Amino acid sequence: MYTSEVGMTQSLLKKFLACPRACKYYLEGYRKIGLKKPMWFGSLMHYILHIWKSQLVVGNTECQPEDVLSSPLLEAYMEEQMLEFPEDVEEINKLRAVGSALLYSYAAQYAEEMKQQKWIASEIQFKEAFRGHILRGMADGIVECADGLYIIDHKFKGRQSASMASLLSRDFQVEFYYTALIQAGYDIKGFIYDVIRPPQIKPRKTETHEAYTARLLGDTLERPEFYFKRYNITFKQNELQEMRFNLLKLLDRFKTWIDMGMDDVYYSTGCAMSGGGECPYLSMCTTGDDLGYTKVETFFEELPKEKGVDNGR
């Protein structure tokens, strides 16, 4: 059973803020059966980029996209995924083709800049105490720039708004990660957000994966400004203090709700009406039965699942 001693992640807190009932279903372990394509694709891209960034952390600036894509680590990851989702092997292969094309064009856009930066860490898992709470999560990376350390975060977003820079500076993840990584001892100066648009081009009926990858690559290389945007976000001292204060209030609110037994109320901004996609618990919420759901024992899907690593089981 989940208790506040297990700790909380920013995504868990976001779930709670969007709808306590959905958060309760999630903490009880209910997950919709089957591959969730956008989430799965995001995880694949994070893993692909992690293989590359890990090489930069150890000083291998010669690492190329083809080294990443032929890495035994990636092969093992894909095999594991195909075993987990045997019904979706075709879809997984298609998404891998999309990911391969995107990596080549991402490298064309950013490889030189990445080589100039000093990579301190990739995929940093944290578990930090903060004013009676435990903050958990995994940051995509930390790089040292001329004026200090920056947290790198990759976001995969099909829909993007002209106000993205302002929206990102109000992303709750920023205050959560800032606070946790400063608690962990990093002198964080700011955030670098890589916002990447997954290509929506579909494969043709008779097209091979190679031909499909080549077509995707052509488009992503031709229109980098459409697919890749990078935002640097820094804050003044008073803004950081305000962020910490806000975070603390939200953490207290969440902890009270947990300690009171997760009142089964619903108030929601997330059913399907806020542009974020349909709530995965819509059918359970409206019919009261768990048909189409499975139960898992992991609280934090975004944390590593390797044996021996605590991911909130």
Ligand code: SF4
């Ligand atoms: S369908 Fe709406 S009210 Fe029900 S759990 Fe999902 S977000 Fe909450």
